[in-house]
């Protein structure tokens with residue numbers, strides 16, 4: 008299905024020399040990354056803070072390691088989708104590019120992106136909680152739990168941000184700086200409820216950047232967007248790239264037999280929309296970035312605080 012983009016969106020992208028892309032759970036949900044609300048599994052039986060906090064980990068390391076082992080193993084059969092690939096392609100199109108992701112599933116790396124800030128860490132990383140040693144042995148490969156450090160026998164934990172923990176040193180500051188300096192910010196599959204990352208579009212907008220949202224529904228940050236494109240990123244982003252970088256020297260809309268549609272088009276055919284809605288029911292909860300956890304977790308904080316402490320668990 009062809010999408011008709013506004014001339015301003017195409018022109019601003021064409022003229023941009025620096026771009027920031029912000030991604031959240033929605034883009035991973037399109038690849039089928041399981042969500043926290045999936046029935047069964049540990050989430051049905053345990054509180055988020057028991058599975059995603061250092062205190063919970065120390066209380067029951069086997070429980071927590073087994074949960075991360077299960078998630079990591081599931082990821083091995085999941086592939087990046089056309090949305091991830093389009094973002095990797097965007098990186099090649101701009102000299103100044105930064106991808107800021109809240110996702111921990113490594114799918115952006117696997118799609119070919121390299122200029123990434125993973126503000127909540129990466130499930131592929133793990134380290135010893137006692138001596139800090141990073142290990143290349145993954146939880147996915149662990150037959151016996153608890154998995155311990157080869158140097159000191161301390162417990163091995165995933166390299167993701169848990170309740171009450173700080174974002175990786177400098178990560179958020181770098182993201183803020185890039186957002187303040189970019190010409191265009193794209194927000195993709197983000198609910199806009201996870202702070203402090205949700206503040207980045209506003210920072211960009213305040214400094215004159217053009218802001219574009221791609222999401223399956225309007226979000227908590229739609230009001231700071233110049234353009235909101237409703238639909239899955241795997242469908243919208245490849246077409247947005249085609250329309251932007253087509254040979255045509257003007258910002259003419261892409262060839263299409265589509266009639267003129269509103270500026271915020273519902274681009275999905277009805278069957279796809281139903282599927283998207285089904286995904287959307289869990290979209291905000293992929294990889295534990297749950298709005299529910301955000302409001303009930305131990306690290307809840309006011310949304311207007313400029314802090315590097317995460318408000319979500321992993």
Ligand SMILES: [Zn+2]
Nearest residue numbers: 135138156159
């Ligand atoms: Zn150790």
